[in-house]
Amino acid sequence: SDTAPTGLDLPRTTEAILAADGHLVQSWADLNGLKKPGARTAIVAAKGTMVRDSDGNDLIDGIGGLWCVNVGHGRREIIDAIAQQLSTLDFYSTFYTFTHPAAAALAQKLATLAPGSLNRVHFSNSGSVANDGAVRILHHYYERLGRRTKKLVLSRHGAYHGSTYLSIAMTTPPYSKGWSKAEGIVHHLKKPHYWREGADMTEAEFLDALIEDMRTQIEHLGAENIACFIGEPIMGAGGVIVPPAGYHKRVQELCAHYDIKFVADEVVTAFGRLGHFFASEAVFDTQPDMITVAKGITSGYQPLAATLMTDEIHEVISGPDGVFTHGMTYAGHPAAAAAGLANIALMEAEHIPERVRVTGKLFENTLRSLGDIDIVGEVRGSHFMMGIEFVRDKASKALFPEALNIGMLVARKAQEKGLIARPLGHILILSPPLVLTEVEIARIGSILRDSILEVMRDLPSLNR
Numbered sequence: 001s002d003t004a005p006t007g008l009d010l011p012r013t014t015e016a017i018l019a020a021d022g023h024l025v026q027s028w029a030d031l032n033g034l035k036k037p038g039a040r041t042a043i044v045a046a047k048g049t050m051v052r053d054s055d056g057n058d059l060i061d062g063i064g065g066l067w068c069v070n071v072g073h074g075r076r077e078i079i080d081a082i083a084q085q086l087s088t089l090d091f092y093s094t095f096y097t098f099t100h101p102a103a104a105a106l107a108q109k110l111a112t113l114a115p116g117s118l119n120r121v122h123f124s125n126s127g128s129v130a131n132d133g134a135v136r137i138l139h140h141y142y143e144r145l146g147r148r149t150k151k152l153v154l155s156r157h158g159a160y161h162g163s164t165y166l167s168i169a170m171t172t173p174p175y176s177k178g179w180s181k182a183e184g185i186v187h188h189l190k191k192p193h194y195w196r197e198g199a200d201m202t203e204a205e206f207l208d209a210l211i212e213d214m215r216t217q218i219e220h221l222g223a224e225n226i227a228c229f230i231g232e233p234i235m236g237a238g239g240v241i242v243p244p245a246g247y248h249k250r251v252q253e254l255c256a257h258y259d260i261k262f263v264a265d266e267v268v269t270a271f272g273r274l275g276h277f278f279a280s281e282a283v284f285d286t287q288p289d290m291i292t293v294a295k296g297i298t299s300g301y302q303p304l305a306a307t308l309m310t311d312e313i314h315e316v317i318s319g320p321d322g323v324f325t326h327g328m329t330y331a332g333h334p335a336a337a338a339a340g341l342a343n344i345a346l347m348e349a350e351h352i353p354e355r356v357r358v359t360g361k362l363f364e365n366t367l368r369s370l371g372d373i374d375i376v377g378e379v380r381g382s383h384f385m386m387g388i389e390f391v392r393d394k395a396s397k398a399l400f401p402e403a404l405n406i407g408m409l410v411a412r413k414a415q416e417k418g419l420i421a422r423p424l425g426h427i428l429i430l431s432p433p434l435v436l437t438e439v440e441i442a443r444i445g446s447i448l449r450d451s452i453l454e455v456m457r458d459l460p461s462l463n464r
């Protein structure tokens with residue numbers, strides 16, 4: 001095949017790839033289900049908004065790799081920047097007294113793009129680690145201030161913050177079913193999902209109830225014991241939940257009132273997905289004390305994450321009371337930092353966030369138009385971050401039996417028709433590259449409509 005890079009003796013046929021793959025432990029997968037023939041898809045090449053599987057099928061990448069390939073695949077500008085950086089300086093760390101130009105320049109660039117006084121940047125390698133680090137850094141911050149009881153974290157049901165020991169504890173509880181987690185530190189507030197949880201309240205009443213619940217929990221736990229609130233501006237892997245208007249601002253006000261730090265997990269929402277480099281201020285009118293980012297920071301070309309903090313937090317942790325004992329070998333890796341710089345430069349040159357405000361809205365509206373289908377309960381999200389929730393009965397919002405795996409049925413049909421979408425139980429998630437054309441957006445809309453209708457037609461035989 002012409003797709004294997006020169007110099008690497010990679011398996012080429014589907015059979016050879018899957019034979020080798022028997023040794024790979026996939027992430028977030030039904031490892032037993034993966035043993036079935038045909039369960040796995042090997043992706044061998046990608047260009048623009050398309051990927052190619054090992055059987056030669058070209059598919060629209062409706063999930064942008066994993067909510068991350070924001071500028072599309074195969075962009076020369078980023079690849080060249082990585083290659084150039086590696087040939088000048090392949091690796092040096094940012095430990096001890098060392099630094100290097102790429103990490104320094106990217107930190108400076110992020111400080112100019114981030115809201116408020118989020119001028120200090122600690123790099124890591126994944127969103128999970130950036131979130132874990134945020135809490136760890138805040139614990140250290142409070143230690144230095146002599147406020148040693150401030151350890152607890154407020155998260156929400158429905159959150160996804162990663163899969164390290166602490167970040168999975170901050171994630172929605174069912175995701176850690178069957179696994180141990182960092183018990184005791186994290187408390188989960190209510191999921192801010194009006195359509196499912198709003199009962200007979202108005203949206204404004206529902207918002208009041210969420211804030212009241214948060215206030216009650218804070219009073220119960222004691223503000224002197226709480227380090228921070230952490231939240232995604234729009235919940236992603238928890239099912240693309242957009243909170244009621246004004247929610248984040250009210251949460252931040254409550255945090256400020258009780259002297260609790262407000263951490264925004266922008267791993268998905270930053271770098272253009274909602275039409276801005278950062279969504280916290282531009283979309284949600286908040287000024288977090290910390291923002292964590294990953295994914296879109298390099299558009300996935302290199303693994304990179306960052307924990308941004310205010311000058312005030314940095315001032316405390318850089319005081320004279322000892323060493324900052326935190327950090328990973330590859331934090332700010334030269335190749336990753338170069339990828340981040342080239343990716344941001346490309347986004348600026350092509351005005352990608354601004355374009356998303358138009359094409360992302362078109363995408364959103366195209367998906368919303370699927371709401372007329374019988375089994376589509378709610379289409380939700382914003383711009384290029386969308387979810388479709390399927391229901392057995394629209395009026396009662398009753399779900400299909402879990403074992404039917406309705407999301408997977410629709411995702412399979414869509415893949416047969418040339419689109420990768422991500423099933424999540426009874427929800428289907430779309431988070432494509434931000435450079436989709438109008439024609440591709442229309443095509444995604446029609447593939448999804450056809451796929452859902454076909455699954456619906458088959459449902460009587462599937463015991464609907």
Ligand code: PMP
Nearest residue numbers: 126127128160161162236267294
């Ligand atoms: N936070 C959010 C909002 C995420 O969506 C994810 C990953 N999907 C993470 C954190 C964890 O990032 P990573 O997988 O890079 O560790």
